[in-house]
Amino acid sequence: MKRVIQKKVCLLGDFAVGKTSLVRRFVEDRFDDRYLSTIGVKISRKPVEMADYTLNLLIWDLAGGDDFSQAGASYVRGSVAALIVCDLTRRETLDSFAYYANQMRALNPDAVLIFAGNKADLESERVIDNEALHEISLSLGGHYLDTSAKTGYQVETAFQLLAKKITV
Amino acid sequence: MSVPPADFDPIMLAAHAARAMSQAHRMAYAHLAPDLTIVQTSSNFPFLLESQTGQIIGLPVTEILWEFVGAEAALHDILRGEIPLLRLEQVNRGQGEAMLYLNFQVTPLDAFQPDRGLLLLVEDETAYGRLQQTLVQDRNELRLLKRKLTSANDELRRLNRLKSLFLSMSAHDLRAPLTSIGGYASLLLEIMSDAPADTLKYLGIILSQSEQMNRIISDFLDLDKLEQGLLSLHLESCDLNQIIARVSAAMQVVADSRQIAIALALPSPPLYIWADPDKLYRIIYNLVSNAVKYTPRNGRVHIEARQSDEQITLQVSDNGHGMSEEQLGNLFQLYYRTENAKKSKTKGTGLGLYIVKMLVEAHQGHISVASKPGAGSIFTVTLPRQLPDNV
Ligand SMILES: Nc1nc2c(ncn2[C@@H]2O[C@H](COP(=O)(O)OP(=O)(O)O)[C@@H](O)[C@H]2O)c(=O)[nH]1
Ligand SMILES: [Mg+2]
Numbered sequence A: 001m002k003r004v005i006q007k008k009v010c011l012l013g014d015f016a017v018g019k020t021s022l023v024r025r026f027v028e029d030r031f032d033d034r035y036l037s038t039i040g041v042k043i044s045r046k047p048v049e050m051a052d053y054t055l056n057l058l059i060w061d062l063a064g065g066d067d068f069s070q071a072g073a074s075y076v077r078g079s080v081a082a083l084i085v086c087d088l089t090r091r092e093t094l095d096s097f098a099y100y101a102n103q104m105r106a107l108n109p110d111a112v113l114i115f116a117g118n119k120a121d122l123e124s125e126r127v128i129d130n131e132a133l134h135e136i137s138l139s140l141g142g143h144y145l146d147t148s149a150k151t152g153y154q155v156e157t158a159f160q161l162l163a164k165k166i167t168v
Numbered sequence B: 001m002s003v004p005p006a007d008f009d010p011i012m013l014a015a016h017a018a019r020a021m022s023q024a025h026r027m028a029y030a031h032l033a034p035d036l037t038i039v040q041t042s043s044n045f046p047f048l049l050e051s052q053t054g055q056i057i058g059l060p061v062t063e064i065l066w067e068f069v070g071a072e073a074a075l076h077d078i079l080r081g082e083i084p085l086l087r088l089e090q091v092n093r094g095q096g097e098a099m100l101y102l103n104f105q106v107t108p109l110d111a112f113q114p115d116r117g118l119l120l121l122v123e124d125e126t127a128y129g130r131l132q133q134t135l136v137q138d139r140n141e142l143r144l145l146k147r148k149l150t151s152a153n154d155e156l157r158r159l160n161r162l163k164s165l166f167l168s169m170s171a172h173d174l175r176a177p178l179t180s181i182g183g184y185a186s187l188l189l190e191i192m193s194d195a196p197a198d199t200l201k202y203l204g205i206i207l208s209q210s211e212q213m214n215r216i217i218s219d220f221l222d223l224d225k226l227e228q229g230l231l232s233l234h235l236e237s238c239d240l241n242q243i244i245a246r247v248s249a250a251m252q253v254v255a256d257s258r259q260i261a262i263a264l265a266l267p268s269p270p271l272y273i274w275a276d277p278d279k280l281y282r283i284i285y286n287l288v289s290n291a292v293k294y295t296p297r298n299g300r301v302h303i304e305a306r307q308s309d310e311q312i313t314l315q316v317s318d319n320g321h322g323m324s325e326e327q328l329g330n331l332f333q334l335y336y337r338t339e340n341a342k343k344s345k346t347k348g349t350g351l352g353l354y355i356v357k358m359l360v361e362a363h364q365g366h367i368s369v370a371s372k373p374g375a376g377s378i379f380t381v382t383l384p385r386q387l388p389d390n391v
Helices: A019-028 A067-071 A097-107 A130-139 A155-165 B010-024 B072-079 B126-191 B197-227 B240-257 B277-293 B325-330 B339-343 B352-362
Strands: A003-012 A041-049 A053-062 A081-087 A112-118 A143-146 B027-032 B038-041 B086-093 B100-108 B118-124 B236-239 B261-265 B272-275 B300-307 B311-318 B366-371 B377-384
Touching (some): A003 A019, A019 A053, A019 A112, A019 A155, A081 A097, A112 A155, B072 B086, B100 B126, B197 B277, B240 B300, B240 B311, B272 B277, B277 B300, B277 B311, B352 B366, B352 B377
Antiparallel strands (some): B027 B038, B236 B272, B300 B311
């Protein structure tokens, strides 16, 4: 039987960028158009099959925006990776990438960071171009991908990449 | 005062108190061994955590509560006495209506010997959590709406700029041929003065209609500038009598053709006013041409100017159809034309009075109208003689 390993990972990003929706897509493969603000944290579990072990990802979906600073350390501590998300239709959500990356690294220096620009399906409303996204993400030490929780575009890829980069 | 004998020893009392409190506050607790396995729990512990039932004693806490995966280091820090507690607030459990908000807190069982084991307290704060969720939801939705509004406004502004650009370009393109039409019509009138009366009449119509069209174009351009707050006044001292006389002369042909008399009551010596002469001309022209337009044959239009210490009053009155209360209320609105105006054969854009009002207000003035159906209308414009410095 394969080894089972549990690891805590976080979703970080401003409110309404689609963190909850990305988790829902990845774990339950569904999407909801309605917006229900998260407060506190919701933890979901999803096993990811790796070559010689099963990685149980415990995904911490945290309240976005300025609530994060209050919730702070106890939520983020002990997590080995973070998916940091912005909303491609709202420029200001990209400005927070550095903030979340630094918070994560301050508490977990070796954490794996992956950056996602969500709502890629809203092409005509997109205001952030890929060049800026890649550049900022690389400068903060992580890879970047476009995602859409709505269509499922690259959601699996993002989490798979995260899982692959986690050393066990 | 005598103290009744104690029925319970202090430990029993504490146990009863703990049970009462855990019921009142929906709390559950568990005892964790130093190796982080569960030693024992309160009876409501599996119940409060809903999905977690069955045999849990002896299992690592991280298998029962995912919340503690990744927190092992922190729990060991507590056992070593390095940190006093670990607290996780508003942990969401379950879905939709059935969702609970739980607080988790881990402290040493014995504060003086933290390495003996840990006390895990679970507190159900769903009622408070739901309340806070509603607040956060409202706040976030408001922020998103505000954002949408801002970007919709930006888009509107962009479209408006585009419209202005289009308007001024097409106005420019229209004016060039119009100038030729008007110019050649008046040239023909000059050199064909002995042509048949009908020919001269038709040429006259071409000329006056091209002038009319020119004025409509100016109206559109002015309106655009007014709406964008870009209208600038070129102020100078203007002879009001002279401007009124020019307007009256320009309207004479139309008035004559319908046997309408234009009567002037101007003071002497002439009135001087600090204003933009072109705009002042437009104000008076629009009022007089309206009066002439909506006055039936053989009617009368009266223009009067007078001054007091501070202000100049200009009145344009007619004995035309007049207007109802409802019509008066809407008169100065953009694109409003009264029922009479719509029925009458005269053409208009519905811009004239709106522009008059805007121009009067740009001069810090005021316009009002008095009218009754069948009893004609009186338009009264008051303008300050001297504009304040900041205009
Ligand atoms: N079009 C589109 N909408 C999305 C996408 N992801 C999330 N949303 C919507 O964006 C809103 C906020 O999503 P949510 O997951 O609650 O954001 P969170 O605050 O970051 O957890 C919801 O109305 C979602 O339906 C996406 O990929 N495309
Ligand atoms: Mg959320």
